[in-house]
Amino acid sequence: MSWQPCVGLEVHVQLSTDSKMFCACPAEFGGEPNTRCCPVCLGLPGSLPVPNQEAIEHVLRTGLALNCQVAERCRFARKNYLYPDLAKNYQISQYDEPLTQDGYIDLDVNGQPVHIRIRRAHLEEDTGKNIHLLDGCSVVDYNRSGVPLMEVVTEPDFTSADEVRVYLTELRRILRYIGVSDADMEKGQMRCEPTVNLRNLQTDEATPKTEIKNLNSIRSVYEAVRYEIARQLRALETDEPLVQETRRWDETARQTVSMRRKETADDYMYFPDPDLVPLEPSSDWVADIRASIAELPTARRRRFVEEYGLPEYDASVLTEEKAVADYFEAVAAASGDPKAASNWVMTEVLRYLNEEGVTVDRFPLSPECVAELIALTADGTLSATIAREVFARACRDGRSPRQIVEQDGLAQISDTSELAKLVDEAIAANPKAVEDFRAGKEKALGAIVGHIMRTTKGQANPQLVNDLLRQKLSAS
Numbered sequence: 001m002s003w004q005p006c007v008g009l010e011v012h013v014q015l016s017t018d019s020k021m022f023c024a025c026p027a028e029f030g031g032e033p034n035t036r037c038c039p040v041c042l043g044l045p046g047s048l049p050v051p052n053q054e055a056i057e058h059v060l061r062t063g064l065a066l067n068c069q070v071a072e073r074c075r076f077a078r079k080n081y082l083y084p085d086l087a088k089n090y091q092i093s094q095y096d097e098p099l100t101q102d103g104y105i106d107l108d109v110n111g112q113p114v115h116i117r118i119r120r121a122h123l124e125e126d127t128g129k130n131i132h133l134l135d136g137c138s139v140v141d142y143n144r145s146g147v148p149l150m151e152v153v154t155e156p157d158f159t160s161a162d163e164v165r166v167y168l169t170e171l172r173r174i175l176r177y178i179g180v181s182d183a184d185m186e187k188g189q190m191r192c193e194p195t196v197n198l199r200n201l202q203t204d205e206a207t208p209k210t211e212i213k214n215l216n217s218i219r220s221v222y223e224a225v226r227y228e229i230a231r232q233l234r235a236l237e238t239d240e241p242l243v244q245e246t247r248r249w250d251e252t253a254r255q256t257v258s259m260r261r262k263e264t265a266d267d268y269m270y271f272p273d274p275d276l277v278p279l280e281p282s283s284d285w286v287a288d289i290r291a292s293i294a295e296l297p298t299a300r301r302r303r304f305v306e307e308y309g310l311p312e313y314d315a316s317v318l319t320e321e322k323a324v325a326d327y328f329e330a331v332a333a334a335s336g337d338p339k340a341a342s343n344w345v346m347t348e349v350l351r352y353l354n355e356e357g358v359t360v361d362r363f364p365l366s367p368e369c370v371a372e373l374i375a376l377t378a379d380g381t382l383s384a385t386i387a388r389e390v391f392a393r394a395c396r397d398g399r400s401p402r403q404i405v406e407q408d409g410l411a412q413i414s415d416t417s418e419l420a421k422l423v424d425e426a427i428a429a430n431p432k433a434v435e436d437f438r439a440g441k442e443k444a445l446g447a448i449v450g451h452i453m454r455t456t457k458g459q460a461n462p463q464l465v466n467d468l469l470r471q472k473l474s475a476s
Contacts, residue, residue: 003198003236005229006206007164008119008156011171012149013181014126014189015058020146021125022049022092027148029187033141041125041146043088048275051076055123055148056099058180060281060289062150063100063121065178065296070286074099075278076123080269084140085127093124093151095270099279106298109166116167117155124149144188150180156195161226168192168218173297177322185216192221196228198236207232208244212256215249224249228256300325308338317346323360324350330367335374344370348391364395372401381405385458422460423468426451437473445469 020027023040039047063070077095103118128145132138152171158164172183172190183190197209210228215221228247235242247256295303297319304315304325319325324345331341349370353360373391376382382390382405390404399407426448427434436444448469452460 002200002202004201005159006156006197006199007158008195009154010193011152012191015055015148015150016181017052017054017148021052021055021148031143036143052148059099059123059150061178062180064290065174066103066118068100068103070100073278073280076273076276077270078273085130092273094122098122107166109163114163116157119153119155121152161222164225165222177297178293191216194225198232207242211246213248220249310342314342327360331370334368334371337374340374422452423472
């Protein structure tokens with residue numbers, strides 16, 4: 001194919017701060033409409049903005065995590081446009097002097113390395129929310145107006161929707177790891193606007209760019225980009241004219257729909273904001289922020305494979321959320337068995353979190369409790385089945401695994417004389433299975449083992465039961 005997709009992304013991220021970007025109004029999600037506003041975020045005459053230092057630190061931290069250069073000096077600009085979601089008819093943003101720029105992120109997409117350049121990560125303020133009513137009228141909620149917003153802009157380095165999806169997943173993971181945003185797309189904390197066009201690899205000719213506005217899920221971005229690439233390729237094949245425009249994604253029709261001709265920077269009439277002084281981050285401040293950045297997810301995944309000997313899949317699941325990765329490492333340290341720790345966290349712990357709809361910081365068992373379960377299973381005190389029951393009881397009532405084993409009598413039965421009696425009873429109760437096993441049907445042994453496990457409510461040592469059964473059936 002002579003035409004190659006060129007996709008660039010603008011990702012808007014609401015930053016985790018207590019107050020808005022230029023005023024003291026709370027930056028919380030929700031609330032009654034227009035109850036979290038003041039003259040500053042509404043841009044009323046006589047009001048003056050004051051930058052939020054925490055928001056600036058969040059952008060610096062993100063830029064450093066994305067290998068960006070930090071500006072020695074930058075300033076805010078006014079981006080002018082006449083839409084009702086900003087009461088003052090302009091947005092305070094950064095234009096020609098961003099806070100951080102010229103970074104990159106390296107990805108693994110279907111086993112292939114992909115290098116994506118980061119053009120800039122800069123600060124601005126969010127807009128309000130337009131609500132369109134069924135009668136054709138629209139209303140505006142300004143609670144979100146002025147919330148600190150970071151824009152992460154890439155170069156047009158993506159050549160497929162798969163690459164876009166991997167990038168957004170990794171970016172969201174990084175933002176959560178470094179604590180700058182929850183990046184919850186359902187709450188509008190992370191929104192994406194891809195720009196798509198095609199470039200002829202032979203002539204370097206390019207089609208007009210199409211921007212797709214305000215996509216609020218990774219799945220929607222993936223599908224919209226994939227559709228738009230296919231739409232532009234079809235247009236080239238059929239000689240349909242393409243224009244530079246802004247489109248939206250129609251979730252019902254599963255296609256992009258034209259909204260308007262795309263604006264250019266000149267249309268916004270940028271100029272330096274006269275109410276805000278330039279920012280000059282000191283080298284000491286930047287160094288302190290750099291030192292505060294924890295191990296990033298890609299490096300942590302690699303370390304889990306190399307240090308703990310975990311499979312790539314396990315490492316990927318465990319490092320999806322920083323708190324879960326921290327919990328796993330605490331279990332691995334307390335138990336001395338990283339693989340067993342991985343198995344317990346990936347199965348029982350994550351299953352509990354999903355079923356209860358809670359995060360790991362609200363999980364009722366300490367890492368030491370899970371390590372205790374691992375030890376009780378390893379020394380033969382508990383079978384795998386009973387260990388899961390002990391886990392469930394510990395989650396319910398807060399007792400330690402050892403307390404549950406002692407108080408509820410759940411220790412594994414490993415006494416060979418007691419098991420021998422159970423084996424004799426099972427053989428007598430399952431003559432057909434005995435006959436089938438002796439006839440060479442290995443699976444028949446499972447019916448006899450199952451009889452014993454049901455009789456003992458899972459407490460019989462399954463390995464010893466298997467060994468005794470085979471001895472008995474081979475000898476008689």
